[in-house]
Every structure is written in structure tokens, then in C-alpha cells.
Amino acid sequence: MSLPRPVVMRLLYLALSFLLFGMDRLSKNLVVSHLPLYESIPIVPDFFHLTHVANTGALFGLMAGMAAPFRGIVFITIPVLAIVLILIFQYRSAECELPLQIGLSLILGGAMGNLYDRIVYGHVVDFLDFSLAGHHWPAFNLADSSICLGVFTLILDLLRHDRRAAPAS
Numbered sequence: 001m002s003l004p005r006p007v008v009m010r011l012l013y014l015a016l017s018f019l020l021f022g023m024d025r026l027s028k029n030l031v032v033s034h035l036p037l038y039e040s041i042p043i044v045p046d047f048f049h050l051t052h053v054a055n056t057g058a059l060f061g062l063m064a065g066m067a068a069p070f071r072g073i074v075f076i077t078i079p080v081l082a083i084v085l086i087l088i089f090q091y092r093s094a095e096c097e098l099p100l101q102i103g104l105s106l107i108l109g110g111a112m113g114n115l116y117d118r119i120v121y122g123h124v125v126d127f128l129d130f131s132l133a134g135h136h137w138p139a140f141n142l143a144d145s146s147i148c149l150g151v152f153t154l155i156l157d158l159l160r161h162d163r164r165a166a167p168a169s
Contacts, residue, residue: 020109106150
């Protein structure tokens with residue numbers, strides 16, 4: 001007996017989220033175990049380094065100066081709510097809406113990865129460190145990349161739907 005196609009598709013989207021979560025965990029575990037905090041290894045000098053950073057703020061270190069008790073509540077409560085809302089939205093959306101479901105799966109996997117860090121370490125482990133022509137981008141991780149790629153996928157999907165829905169002039 002095989003599972004119905006909609007169930008299989010939903011399980012595949014969930015598997016994608018957990019695959020991304022696993023890749024994020026693996027990469028962060030390697031960084032934490034082999035690279036002391038704030039140490040940096042140049043991979044491509046003056047462009048890409050692996051740098052172990054403890055990000056106590058939100059995206060790119062925003063709100064890092066927030067008082068500790070509030071920071072913990074905000075940075076744990078919001079991702080938990082986001083994860084619940086993503087799961088509800090994925091369930092209520094058609095499983096055949098591939099860009100939507102993949103975008104949500106990417107965001108879900110990244111949110112789980114960064115939430116895990118906040119619960120276990122009290123901060124997010126960042127390590128991908130880029131700079132170009134004297135401009136430095138804040139360090140980030142695979143979970144952050146997954147979230148950004150998911151948001152980008154959702155935006156493209158929205159734009160695609162807007163073009164289809166736009167009346168011909």
C-alpha cells in the first residue's frame with residue numbers, strides 16, 4: 001500500500017526542511033568544535049573567510065544590544081511562532097504549488113537551525129564571512145542563507161502570480 005501523492009509531497013517538503021536543518025547543524029558543529037570563537041581562517045584572502053562569530057542579535061546582528069531577558073524571550077518566541085505559522089500555511093496551501101512549498105520549506109529549515117542555536121547556545125553561530133573591495137558583509141550561516149533563499153523564492157512566486165493575474169491592456 002502506498003501513500004497518496006499529496007501526503008508524499010508534504011513529507012518531501014518536510015524532509016527538505018529537516019535536510020537543511022541537518023546541514024546547518026553539521027556545519028555549525030564543525031565550526032564550534034574546530035574553530036575558536038572569533039578565530040578566522042582565510043579561504044580566499046580579502047574575499048571569503050571562515051570566522052566563528054556568536055551572534056546575539058537578529059538578522060546581521062540587529063538588536064544585539066537588547067536587554068538579555070527580553071532578547072531571549074523575543075528571539076525564541078518569534079521563531080517558534082514563525083515555525084508554527086509556516087507549518088499551518090504549508091498545510092493549508094496546495095501541495096502542488098511547488099515554489100510556495102519549497103520557499104516555505106527553506107524558511108522552515110533555516111528557522112529551525114537558528115532557533116536550535118538560540119536554545120542551546122544562547123546565540124546563533126555564524127561563520128560565513130565575506131568582504132569585497134573593503135566592504136564587509138556581516139557573518140552568516142547556512143540557516144540564514146536558507147531563509148533568504150526561501151524569501152526570494154516566495155517573492156518570485158508572488159511576482160509570477162501577479163503577472164498572471166494582471167489584466168491585459
